[in-house]
Amino acid sequence: MARIKSFAFGTISGRLGDTVSAVMKDGTNIIKVYRQASNPNTEKQQAQRLKFGLINKEIKYMRELFKITFGSTSGVNRVVSVAMRNAVKGTFPDFTFDYSELIVAEGSVTPVEQLKAVRLSPSSLELTWVDTSEFIGISPLDKICIVLANPTKQEALLKKEVSTRNAGRCEVVYPPEWDGDAIHCWIYLVSGPSHKTSKSQYVSLDTSL
Structure with a gap:
């Protein structure tokens, strides 16, 4: 008080x-x-509350993951802030959530290029990218980390250091129970002993076998 x-x-x-x-x-x-708002329930305010509620509903099962990928509890706030600007699509009251605009990590490390994902089996996928480590300031040994999210099952996986930048590829296994569900995938890099990170990249998953 x-x-x-x-x-x-x-x-x-x-x-x-x-x-x-x-x-x-x-x-x-x-x-x-203290001045009470003349109209505390304007359409703009309703829209903001609806957006906020939609975001929290969509990411609630990923909140603990964000604390790891961002390195602090403030990561959740950052995710919500960016999602409010970019991930909510449509017009009030028919908003939808765009997972491709969601960030799961952020930093100054250079991301990979020409990232692609192909499903190999009902419980695995392959990620490929172009190795650009010949450029100055980019380490070939930057570690590749993968985040997978399944909104249907309300489950998320973090696969840490599954490959390196110069490898150009990696395979990722996920629960076979996810077969048939929509799966969202992100990649980010971790560099050096200071564990600096890159901004996450969303990759569209080709679900055909």
Whole structure:
């Protein structure tokens, strides 16, 4: 509860009339005039709430994964922020969620090029890319990490360091129970002892065998 000390009235907490009092961490007292919105339920506000709810529904099973791929609990907030701008498509109230616009990692490491994915079996896929490690500043030994998401099963997998940049390919195995479900796939790189990362890349999965 917010509170403010007054010599005349003692400690005042929260809202008092048209003012709201608050005590900051450093002990500073702040008083603000409270003004209720003339229309707190505009279409824009409804749209924002609907977008926020849709995003949280779609990523709830991936929240723990984001803490790992971003290296902190703030990763979830970053994912939601980017998704609010890019991953929600359509117009109010008929919003849809675009997984290809979702990020699962972020950083300054150079990503791979010409990334492709092909399903090899009901429980495996192959990823290929072009090795560009001959360019200055790009390490051939950057580690490849894979994220797979299954919205139907509400399950996500993180495959860490499954290959290296200069290998140009890797195979990834996932649960056979996922066969027939829509699967989303991302790749990101981890570089050096400092574990710097690249921004994740979404790859469209060819489901034909």
